[in-house]
Amino acid sequence: MxxxxxxxxxxxxxWLARCEETLGNHSDRLNAINIFPVADGDTGTNLYLTIRAANRAAQxxxxxxxxVLLSAASQAAMExxxxxxxxxxxxxxxxxxxxxHGAVRLNAPLLAAALRRAQxxxxxxxxDPIQGTMLSVLEVAAEGAATADDALSGDDSNRALSIALDAAVEAALAGVVKTEHQLSELERAQVVDAGGVGLLLILDSLRAVILHQELQKDLLDGLAGYDVHKTHIHESMPVxxxxxxxxxxxxxxxDAASLRMKLDELGNSVIMSPMVESEAQETYRWRVHVHAAEPEATLTAIRALGEPSNVTVSELRAATHDHADD
Structure with missing residues (x-):
């Protein structure tokens, strides 16, 4: 066939355009179930704004x-x-x-390799990577694609790609369901991980675009906490x-290793990822993310090793907590 x-x-x-549309449509519900690593209710917004930057660069x-295309999109997303x-x-x-790089067409072996590299x-x-987050969903999605590719013995046909895409999405859905019981915070709140759901939507968008199909209408049915009629979960949580x-x-x-160690001392949720090599090939541009008690010591530690750009400092406070000031 x-x-x-x-x-x-x-x-x-x-695909990237579909992701922007889909994450925009789901951002409110993703925000509503976002409680880990910080219950600040912004996962949906963050995913949407990041993919929007990637989509604009791709277009x-x-x-x-x-x-090459995805690299350009990812650089914009990283910034x-x-x-x-x-x-x-x-x-x-x-x-x-x-x-x-060098490929003009995606196939099952390349999909498996790309997801494994992403994992x-x-x-x-x-x-401090933790199970029960979008990391674990990505892990099982990569395993699903790799298992399908292995069973197909590296077949690069359209049929094989279709099978690998379906396997990745099916595994990701199972991974999302599992997150509720992998983290105590999620289990107590009776929700699945918001980032994991976002990644599931991204992968199903890829499947839908490549196979000329629509997103699966019942994909999110029954996911713990995703019912739009439920009360906003952040109302019962501390500021x-x-x-x-x-x-x-x-x-x-x-220096990057030294900075990571320092940021681990000052805060948590530390993410550091290289972006591109400099012309001298001795330094890399890094995107840095950290949660800390206050910004001054963190920025001082960063500036001790170089001059940062595109600096943002945001309070870890959800709008849903405004009632706590009353």
Whole structure:
């Protein structure tokens, strides 16, 4: 049976556009179930704004090389990344691009390689990676695609790609369901991980675009906490204190390791990911993310090793907690 497939650079552009639309449509519900690592109710917004930057860059890039195209999109996403989830999404796109350089068409072996590379890069970007998050969903999605590819013995046909895409999405859905019981915070709140749901929507968008289909209407049915009629979960949670600091900085690998150690001492949720090599090939541009009690010591530690750009400091406080001031 012939399977209608669109797996070239044009399809990747349409994928990113579909992701922007889909995450925009789901941002409110993703925000509503966002309680880990901080219950600040912004995962949906962060994913949407990050993918929007990636999509804009992709639409302006006319390369037929899907690796080059995704690299351009990921660089824009990295510069505009918001929060934990947005930063990990940017890392996901950048890592996926690596095995795809030189390819003008996606196939099952390349999909498996791209997802596996994304899993490795995402786990290594975090100082303290934890199961029950979008990391674990990415892990099982990569395993699903790899298992399908192995069973197909590296078949690069359209049929094989269709099978691998379905396997990745099916595994991701199972991974999302499992998150509720992998983290005590999620189990107590009776919700699944918001970042994991976002990644599931991203993967199903890829499947839908490449196979010329729609998103699965019942994909999110029954996911714990995702019922739109339920009360906003943050109303019963304590106000979040502290700040989120993000920036871009050029560092040598040694200085980057030193900065990571210092940020681990000062805060948590540390994510550091290299963006691109400098012309001298001795330093890399890094995207840095950390949650800390206050910004001054964090920014001082960063500036001790270089001058950061694109610096943002945001309070870790959800709008849903405004009632606590009464």
């Amino acid at each position: 012939q399977i209608k497939i669109a797996a070239n650079a044009g399809a990747i552009r349409r 302006e890039n006319d390369s037929s090389d899907i690796g 505009e990344a918001r929060g934990n989830s947005g930063t990990l999404l940017a890392v996901f796109l950048a890592a996926m691009a690596e095995p795809l 490795i890069r995402a786990w290594s970007a975090l100082s 979040v204190e502290g700040v989120e600091v993000m920036c871009t900085i050029s560092l040598s690998p040694l």
